[in-house]
Amino acid sequence: NAGVMQNPRHLVRRRGQEARLRCSPMKGHSHVYWYRQLPEEGLKFMVYLQKENIIDESGMPKERFSAEFPKEGPSILRIQQVVRGDSAAYFCASSPDVTTQYFGPGTRLLVL
């Protein structure tokens, strides 16, 4: 059973560009979560999604950030008009229900 897949593993964007981060949950998992980790910090919760529904986006910045988990395909975290402060590691996690979350390897975003 493959683990949580994230791609790309590394992403470089210039200020003002868009970043799209993809996450494929573990097989059988219908709950997806996104977290962000800044340097020297712990992971911070951003958003919780189930198929086609955003359940809780309280940790996500109100502007420029959006997330989706369509009926088919991976979950997408989208950051529009990136700024240097968006540089971080973005981790996706999945779970079969609201219990233990299993994390992917992360996407390291660097904004130049």
Added chain:
Amino acid sequence: DQQVKQNSPSLSVQEGRISILNCDYTNSMFDYFLWYKKYPAEGPTFLISISSIKDKNEDGRFTVFLNKSAKHLSLHIVPSQPGDSAVYFCAASESGYALNFGKGTSLLVTP
């Protein structure tokens, strides 16, 4: 607002000895606690969890202790092995999904 705190940024332990990693929290509504292990450039790997109705959970070399009155939990690894060298994160939730993480403790197990 850091609700989960790991006050020791690093810990060094000799192989074969016990490693004790500590975690404090401020939110009395937290009811589920987890420990994750993380290697550089990888995602956190789940180690062990405990719900607030218990005070101890054991899985092989790993044991987690929860002291609700002190709002404190600890992870014991015994015996420690060099492969245990990693950053350990404590996490807690009250909703069942939004995990609150500490900043991590870097464990080094020396031969």
